Amino acid sequence: xxxxxxxxxxxxxxxxxxxxxxxxxxxxxxxxxxxxxxxxxxxxxxxxxxxxxxxxxxxxxxxxxxxxxxxxxxxxxxxxxxxxxxxxxxxxxxxxxxxxxxxxxxxxxxxxxxxxxxxxxxxxxxxxxxxxxxxxxxxxxxxxxxxxxxxxxxxxxxxxxxxxxxxxxxxxxxxxxxxxxxxxxxxxxxxxxxxxxxxxxxxxxxxxxxxxxxxxxxxxxxxxxxxxxxxxxxxxxxxxxxxxxxxxxxxxxxxxxxxxxxxxxxxxxxxxxxxxxxxxxxxxxxxxxxxxxxxxxxxxxxxxxxxxxxxxxxxxxxxxxxxxxxxxxxxxxxxxxxxxxxxxxxxxxxxxxxxxxxxxxxxxxxxxxxxxxxxxxxxxxxxxxxxxxx
Amino acid sequence: xxxxxxxxxxxxxxxxxxxxxxxxxxxxxxxxxxxxxxxxxxxxxxxxxxxxxxxxxxxxxxxxxxxxxxxxxxxxxxxxxxxxxxxxxxxxxxxxxxxxxxxxxxxxxxxxxxxxxxxxxxxxxxxxxxxxxxxxxxxxxxxxxxxxxxxxxxxxxxxxxxxxxxxxxxxxxxxxxxxxxxxxxxxxxxxxxxxxxxxxxxxxxxxxxxxxxxxxxxxxxxxxxxxxxxxxxxxxxxxxxxxxxxxxxxxxxxxxxxxxxxxxxxxxxxxxxxxxxxxxxxxxxxxxxxxxxxxxxxxxxxxxxxxxxxxxxxxxxxxxxxxxxxxxxxxxxxxxxxxxxxxxxxxxxxxxxxxxxxxxxxxxxxxxxxxxxxxxxxxxxxxxxxxxxxxxxxxxxxxxxxxxxxxxxxxxxxxxxxxxxxxxxxxxxxxxxxxxxxxxxxxxxxxxxxxxxxxxxxxxxxxxxxxxxxxxxxxxxxxxxxxxxxxxxxxxxxxxxxxxxxxxxxxxxx
Numbered sequence: 011x012x013x014x015x016x017x018x019x020x021x022x023x024x025x026x027x028x029x030x031x032x033x034x035x036x037x038x039x040x041x042x043x044x045x046x047x048x049x050x051x052x053x054x055x056x057x058x059x060x061x062x063x064x065x066x067x068x069x070x071x072x073x074x075x076x077x078x079x080x081x082x083x084x085x086x087x088x089x090x091x092x093x094x095x096x097x098x099x100x101x102x103x104x105x106x107x108x109x110x111x112x113x114x115x116x117x118x119x120x121x122x123x124x125x126x127x128x129x130x131x132x133x134x135x136x137x138x139x140x141x142x143x144x145x146x147x148x149x150x151x152x153x154x155x156x157x158x159x160x161x162x163x164x165x166x167x168x169x170x171x172x173x174x175x176x177x178x179x180x181x182x183x184x185x186x187x188x189x190x191x192x193x194x195x196x197x198x199x200x201x202x203x204x205x206x207x208x209x210x211x212x213x214x215x216x217x218x219x220x221x222x223x224x225x226x227x228x229x230x231x232x233x234x235x236x237x238x239x240x241x242x243x244x245x246x247x248x249x250x251x252x253x254x255x256x257x258x259x260x261x262x263x264x265x266x267x268x269x270x271x272x273x274x275x276x277x278x279x280x281x282x283x284x285x286x287x288x289x290x291x292x293x294x295x296x297x298x299x300x301x302x303x304x305x306x307x308x309x310x311x312x313x314x315x316x317x318x319x320x321x322x323x324x325x326x327x328x329x330x331x332x333x334x335x336x337x338x339x340x341x342x343x344x345x346x347x348x349x350x351x352x353x354x355x356x357x358x359x360x361x362x363x364x365x366x367x368x369x370x371x372x373x374x375x376x377x378x379x380x381x382x383x384x385x386x387x388x389x390x391x392x393x394x395x396x397x398x399x400x
Numbered sequence: 401x402x403x404x405x406x407x408x409x410x411x412x413x414x415x416x417x418x419x420x421x422x423x424x425x426x427x428x429x430x431x432x433x434x435x436x437x438x439x440x441x442x443x444x445x446x447x448x449x450x451x452x453x454x455x456x457x458x459x460x461x462x463x464x465x466x467x468x469x470x471x472x473x474x475x476x477x478x479x480x481x482x483x484x485x486x487x488x489x490x491x492x493x494x495x496x497x498x499x500x501x502x503x504x505x506x507x508x509x510x511x512x513x514x515x516x517x518x519x520x521x522x523x524x525x526x527x528x529x530x531x532x533x534x535x536x537x538x539x540x541x542x543x544x545x546x547x548x549x550x551x552x553x554x555x556x557x558x559x560x561x562x563x564x565x566x567x568x569x570x571x572x573x574x575x576x577x578x579x580x581x582x583x584x585x586x587x588x589x590x591x592x593x594x595x596x597x598x599x600x601x602x603x604x605x606x607x608x609x610x611x612x613x614x615x616x617x618x619x620x621x622x623x624x625x626x627x628x629x630x631x632x633x634x635x636x637x638x639x640x641x642x643x644x645x646x647x648x649x650x651x652x653x654x655x656x657x658x659x660x661x662x663x664x665x666x667x668x669x670x671x672x673x674x675x676x677x678x679x680x681x682x683x684x685x686x687x688x689x690x691x692x693x694x695x696x697x698x699x700x701x702x703x704x705x706x707x708x709x710x711x712x713x714x715x716x717x718x719x720x721x722x723x724x725x726x727x728x729x730x731x732x733x734x735x736x737x738x739x740x741x742x743x744x745x746x747x748x749x750x751x752x753x754x755x756x757x758x759x760x761x762x763x764x765x766x767x768x769x770x771x772x773x774x775x776x777x778x779x780x781x782x783x784x785x786x787x788x789x790x791x792x793x794x795x796x797x798x799x800x801x802x803x804x805x806x807x808x809x810x811x812x813x814x815x816x817x818x819x820x821x822x823x824x825x826x827x828x829x830x831x832x833x834x835x836x837x838x839x840x841x842x843x844x845x846x847x848x849x850x851x852x853x854x855x856x857x858x859x860x861x862x863x864x865x866x867x868x869x870x871x872x873x874x875x876x877x878x879x880x881x882x883x884x885x886x887x888x889x890x891x892x893x894x895x896x897x898x899x900x901x902x903x904x905x906x907x908x909x910x
Contacts, residue, residue, distance in 0.1 A: 245773045248760070256753040261712060262744060263764045264733030377415070 016379055022372035028317035031368055035315060035361035036329060042361075043354050047346070056344055064339025065332050076220045082339075084221040088210055088293050089335045090327055092117075094230040095285035096309035097316065097323040098237050103155075103169075103278035104318060105241060106271060107254035112158065112173025113282045114306025115180040120150040120283035121290030122184040122200075122297060126192065129203030129291060139207040143287050144229070151283020152276045159275030163268040169275070177302060185300030199296040209292035226288035231324065233281060238320040250274045282306070304352070308334065311359035330355055404463075405430040405598050406451065406482075406567055411460035413446055420446040421457070422622040428567075433589060433599040435609045435630070437642050438619035439840035441810050444602045445487075447619070448569050451600075452484045453477035464567075483565030485556040487572045491544045497551075498524045498540035501559050530561055534591055548699075550581045557588065568592065569600045574608060575838055579868060579901075580697065586612045604642070604840050606635045618642055643842055653852060656876045659688030661724075662739075662828045662860035663709065668718035670704045670884075678704045680884040681718070686860040686877075688828065691851065693863040693875035693892070695900050701884035702864045703745060706833050709862065710742045711735050723828060736765060741822035743815075745833040745864075751818045752806045759787040759802035762821050794820030795846075812843040819847060823854060830854055833864045848874060868904075872897055882906045 021030040044054035063070045066082030073079075096113050103110035124146040128139050154176065161167040188200045205212065211223040241247040253260045253270045261267050289305060290297055312330050316323030337351035404427035413421040420443045428434045436444040449455045451462060453471030461468050464480045471477045474484070491500050498520065506518045507526075524540040531538050536554045544552060553573065560568050570589070574582045589599055589612055601613060609616050609630060616633070618625040618641045625641050663686045670679035679701040686692040694702050707713040709720055711732040719728050727735050736742075744750040752761045763783050766772050771782040787802035796816045798804035806814060815835070822830060832851060836844040851874060855861055865871050871878060875892040880903035888895075888903045 243778055245768050245776045245778060248767055248778060252753055252756070252764075255755050256749075258750050259753050259764075261732065262710070262742070262750050264731065264736055266731070266733075 016376060019372040019375040019379075022369050023376060027369055028319070028322070028365070031365040032315050032317060032322070032326065032362065034368060035358060035365070038361045039354060039358040042357050043350075046350075046353070050346065052344055052346055057340055057346060060340040060343045061332055061336035063343070064336030067332070070339070076218075078219040080216060080219050081221050084223065086331065086335050087227050088222050088224040090331045091224045091226040091230045092285045092289035092293055093305055093309065093312060093327045093331050093334075094324055095226070095233060095281055095288055096305050097312035097327055098230075098233055098320055099151075099278045099282035099285060100309050100313040101316075101318055101320060101323060102237060102240075102250075102281060103274055104313060105247075105254050106250045106274035107257070108159075108162070108169050108271065108275060108278070110155070110158070110173060110275070110278050110282070111170055111307070111310065112154075112176050113278075113285070113309055114302035114304075115173065115177035116151045116154045116279050116282035117286030117289055117303050117306055118184055118297070119154060119180045120147040120286035122187070123150045124207075124287045124291060125200065125203055125297065126187075129207045130192070130201065131207075132204055134204075134206055136206040139204070140209060140225070143207055143209060143291055144284065147283040147287035148280045149283070151286060152280035155275040155277070155279020155282070156272055158279070159272040162275070163271050181300055181302050184297065188297060188299040193299070194296065197296065199298050202295045203291050207291060208295055209288055224288075224292055226284075226292050229284065229288070233284065234320045234324055237281075241320070246270075246273070285309075305334075308355055311355050311362065314362040314365075315358060317362075317365065330358065403429050405465060407463040407466075408447070408451065409461050409463065411447065411450060411457045411462075413443075413450060413455060413457050419622050421450070423460075424619070424622075424624045425460075426617050426624065426627065428598060428600060429615075430598055431593060431596050432614040433593055433601060433612055435601045435603060435613035435616040436619060437604060437606065437609060437616050437638060439604060439642060439842060440812055440838075441621075442619040442642075443622040444619055445571055448484065448571065448600065448602055451477065452482060452569060478563060478565070481564065481566040482569070483560030483563060483567070484569040485553065485560065485571060485573060487575060489552050489556055491552060491555060493545040494543060496541050496543055497538050497547070497555050497558075498527050500544060500555055501527055501540075501562050505563060527558060527562065531558055534558075534561065534588065534595075536588060550577055550584070553577070553585070554588075565597075567598045567600065569602070571602045572604075572838075573601070574603070574605060579866075582608070606638050606642075609638065610635055620644055639841060643840075653874075654856060656855075657689050657858075659858055661685050661687050662722070663862065664719075664721040664724075665705075665709065666719040666721070668705070668708060668720065669716045670701070670708050670713060671716045672704070677716070678884050679708065682881075682884070682886045683718075684879055684886065684889055686829070686862055688858045688860050689855055690876045691855050691861045691863055691874050692877045692879065693865065693871040694879050694881050695865070695868060695871050695904055696881035697904050698866050700881045702881055703833065704884075705881075706742070706744070706831050706862070706864055710740065710831060736825070736827075739828040740831070741765075741825050741827045741829070742831045743818055743822050743833060743835050745837070747811065747814045747818060748807070752814060754807035755805060757802065758791070758796070758798050758804045758806055758809070758817060759783050761806050762787045762790050762802075762817060765821060765825055790817075790820045790824060793824075796820065812839050815839060815843065815847065819850060823850060826857075827859065829860050829862070831862045831864075834866060835863070836865075836867070836870060868897060868900060871900070880904055 047054040047057050059068065062068045064082065065086040066079045069079045096117065099113050100110055124143045127146060128134060128142050158169050158172050158176070161172045162169050192200045194201045209226045211225065214221050214223050241251065249265045249270050252263065252265060253267055257267055289303055308330055312323055312326045315329065316326035333351040333354045337348035340346065341348040406428045409425050411421050411424045424447060436447065438444045446455065450457050453474040453476050456472070462471065463469065469480060492503065502523045507522050509517050509519050511517045527540040536558055538551055538554050538558065544555065573585060577585060586608065593599060603609060613630045615627060616630050616638065617627045618638065620642065628638065666683050668679055668682045669677055672678045682705060684692065694705065696702055704713060708715050711730060715728055719726060721727065722735060722738055722740060725738065727738065748754050760783065763772055763786060766786070767778070771779060773779065784802050790796065791798065791801065794816050797813050798809055819835065835847050851861060851863065863871065863874060877889065878892050878895055878900060879889045880887050880900055882904065883906070
């Protein structure tokens with residue numbers, strides 16, 4: 011009886027505590043979302059099924075000509091790639107103790123610059139254009155990040171403030187430039203990029219189905235592995251973590267703190283820049299003027315749900331993307347406004363952010379259980395028993 | 401035991417893995433100063449947290465005025481007239497002294513019969529009167545963030561008095577004070593006793609107990625070892641009871657054998673962020689094999705000298721030479737590689753990264769070079785074997801070995817880890833700032849022995865301490881700092897404690 015009771019508490023304090031917190035956050039989110047759907051008179055199971063169907067995870071009842079489950083799955087992956095990159099951007103700064111909420115702005119600026127320079131240049135071949143897009147994304151995002159880091163250490167401007175301000179500047183500046191030079195009169199968006207520059211291959215026929223192939227997904231997984239390697243294996247990663255956890259001790263140790271802040275903010279911005287080109291020159295093929303991508307903010311949920319781990323965030327990105335990308339189909343099939351996807355993401359963020367509180371509750375629960383065990387064994391024996399129970 | 405105002409009977413409190421209090425029974429008489437003596441982790445603070453309602457005991461009962469009581473929170477305890485001054489003060493920094501004192505029990509009135517309103521003028525007046533009555537002079541309208549630590553402590557005492565506390569618990573009240581401030585506090589405690597208040601003093605400083613306490617309970621590893629009338633006990637007896645073995649108060653020191661000069665500080669001036677000179681034109685030299693101690697009342701520029709030598713703050717003018725090489729403008733890493741170690745004052749804020757593991761913290765001076773890292777890639781095996789070696793050499797107690805998170809370790813073991821990490825570098829210069837602050841006797845003994853060992857090895861040692869006893873027993877040369885100026889530099893055997901004390905107060909010719 012007691013063992014069963016303590017199952018969750020043991021998991022939440024054990025070695026894989028972070029993983030269990032995420033699992034619990036997802037379960038709690040599902041329960042909360044179900045209650046919400048029941049309240050508006052919809053069947054939660056049907057809703058969750060349609061989210062999965064919209065992402066090509068399970069087959070729909072019927073498909074239009076030339077499309078099928080694989081089409082939906084590839085669309086989903088096309089959305090997933092920039093989402094992974096954006097959350098990796100957040101993590102890289104977060105580990106240095108910096109809260110980069112300007113990922114949206116960095117994505118937009120990088121996407122816009124690459125679109126204008128490469129996307130509209132019809133002379134470039136795919137072999138030149140695609141790498142050039144990535145380079146521009148890296149450089150523009152990276153420089154923006156370095157600027158934020160510079161403002162922080164030189165003028166002591168908090169990165170949250172400077173990134174919010176930069177988000178506005180970037181959003182209106184690019185909006186102004188698009189509306190005055192690059193607007194498509196029909197869609198009111200920016201003109202589309204050339205297929206040579208686009209990071210997603212479109213209209214590829216696989217088994218008679220028209221599919222998109224997101225090349226940026228390979229990039230996203232590669233970057234995740236790189237970031238993971240940076241923090242687990244390298245001197246620089248160690249220094250970034252040290253600065254994030256105790257800046258004063260890092261100075262005392264001899265770490266060049268300002269350089270570390272500049273670098274981690276630069277990395278963060280550079281990865282956000284990649285997310286930007288993967289989003290604007292892959293997932294979409296044009297830019298809506300004066301609109302920041304919501305993905306930049308969703309990436310914070312993803313990073314928290316993945317408990318700041320680069321590989322964990324790939325899985326977290328899958329969860330969040332399922333709702334965001336599946337929302338359209340869900341909306342049309344069961345008639346719930348697609349904004350519910352953002353609501354669900356918000357609920358998920360809330361539960362994921364409660365992770366430490368969950369761990370605390372679990373610790374207290376275990377302690378209470380230990381207290382009530384009478385007569386109490388010596389501390390050493392007690393520990394042995396717990397190990398066996400696990 | 402009918403004359404007891406507070407009785408704790410058979411109190412047992414367990415935390416995961418340890419028994420903090422094991423069947424402890426004590427009775428405290430009205431109007432006495434009752435000391436709880438014990439090393440760090442002996443269970444003193446836990447026992448008092450139980451009395452103050454912060455923890456509930458697993459077993460046992462609490463009697464106040466002979467009646468059994470159950471405390472679910474500190475509010476319940478306060479209602480029974482129990483107050484506590486915590487080691488870390490609980491004050492709202494931007495609020496005034498008076499606002500902090502009345503917080504939660506504000507003198508409320510109704511303006512025009514309906515509008516609730518706090519009469520701060522009245523509160524200010526009451527607090528002025530209260531502070532004069534007990535000799536705890538404070539200005540009620542000063543903000544907490546503008547007043548020094550000693551005044552903050554007075555505010556905490558006034559907070560208890562304002563709430564009408566009869567039983568006052570002081571948790572290590574002298575840990576943050578200078579010698580003069582300690583004298584003052586002990587005087588206040590004496591006044592409170594004369595006024596009929598009951599005082600419980602948690603401490604591990606035996607000298608204070610001898611001076612002020614009536615009775616003393618000794619705790620060791622959660623158990624009550626004994627209760628002594630202080631008048632009939634000796635300091636040696638109390639120390640032996642506390643530690644559980646014979647304690648040696650003074651260290652054996654060999655005659656000095658000086659070598660080449662290692663650290664030369666020439667006309668050093670350091671400014672703080674307000675462009676004010678906190679260190680003024682200070683010069684001194686430390687030779688190998690010499691312990692140079694800087695004495696002074698807290699906040700006279702000692703910390704800034706250490707930080708300037710270590711490269712954490714910039715020198716406004718003057719020079720710092722290490723092994724004859726000018727290091728004035730060099731970054732920290734260049735200095736440590738040239739042969740400097742530094743044990744800083746604040747273990748958690750500066751000396752360690754508390755949320756990292758012991759293994760990572762022990763490698764903080766080494767992680768960037770072979771065998772810990774090659775071409776920017778870390779070698780975890782080197783981290784682990786180095787940590788295991790240091791844990792053994794310096795007897796660092798840690799629950800999960802190299803993977804223990806520093807924050808979860810006791811203060812004494814955190815300090816062992818820092819001292820071990822720095823000494824292991826075998827540098828020519830070692831800076832110790834307040835190396836024994838907040839440590840128990842066993843740990844202090846241990847660190848003093850290590851300082852002397854390094855001296856014998858031939859290292860130059862800069863020791864900065866607020867404990868005059870520590871300076872007198874270890875130093876070869878003493879420099880006394882007053883308002884950023886070095887008033888006197890003299891061989892330690894040519895200065896008496898009284899003379900050093902006078903220089904510390906700013907008297908130029910003692």
